[in-house]
Amino acid sequence: MKPLIAFLLCAPLLAACTTSEQSLQPVPGSITYGGQPRMKLTQSPPGTRVPHHFVNQWGQDVYETYIVQPDRSLKLVSREEMTRPF
Numbered sequence: 799m800k801p802l803i804a805f806l807l808c809a810p811l812l813a814a815c816t817t818s819e820q821s822l823q824p825v826p827g828s829i830t831y832g833g834q835p836r837m838k839l840t841q842s843p844p845g846t847r848v849p850h851h852f853v854n855q856w857g858q859d860v861y862e863t864y865i866v867q868p869d870r871s872l873k874l875v876s877r878e879e880m881t882r883p884f
Contacts (some may be wrong), residue, residue: 799820805866823874828874839870844866844868848865848872849864859879860880861877861878862876862877862878863875
């Protein structure tokens with residue numbers, strides 16, 4: 799009986815602990831905006847980090863990091879936007 803009570807008390811807590819990975823979506827200026835690039839990264843081994851810097855439509859510096867996947871596609875893993883000082 800005690801294990802059943804413990805389970806009933808812990809089940810909602812465990813259900814709340816699920817993580818939903820939300821991947822970053824490309825924005826205008828991203829390498830993968832509009833799909834994967836046509837050329838494959840044949841010289842870069844899978845797992846290589848590829849930095850990318852551009853200025854978005856609001857004048858902010860955007861720094862993105864991609865990782866080369868085993869199929870040579872790029873996966874966007876981080877983005878940081880900074881406002882330019884005047």
